[in-house]
Amino acid sequence: MKCARRFLCIPVVWLACGLALAHGLEGKPEWNTFGMPGTPGAATRTIALVAGDMRYSLKTVAVKSGETIRFVITNRGPSKHEFVIGDRAFHAQHIKEMEAMPDMPMDEANSVDLKPGETKSLTWRFTRPGDYLFGCDIPGHFQAGMSGTIKVR
Ligand SMILES: [Cu+2]
Structure with a gap:
């Protein structure tokens, strides 16, 4: 009985570990293309x-490859906005997720949520040259023009 239970448990533990690992890695690899979270103390600008x-x-926004930037964003609009750093693929995926779950809170290292009147900062280290995008992924906002280019050279 004890043995049988142990044999059942092992695959369950492995499955849980595998899922946790897959989930942990899931959000990370795409960051490699447009940079990584930066520490505010390391910001050069x-x-x-x-x-x-x-x-x-x-x-x-023009940035040198390797530079750490501290973005300070103030929402002076009448509604809630986001400031999200990503590449085109990241924004496309995130917009889809936001459309499916509009009330999902965003607390990833590459984004901030801003209520009207709020100011927040986000520090990001740009590790690779390329054209990336900052934008608001709240449904309809990015498409309405709420985005900009980050040129990393
Ligand atoms: Cu917005």
């Missing part, structure tokens, strides 16, 4: 942006 009514105050 601060870039301030205002999120307004379906737009940001900046359309393009």
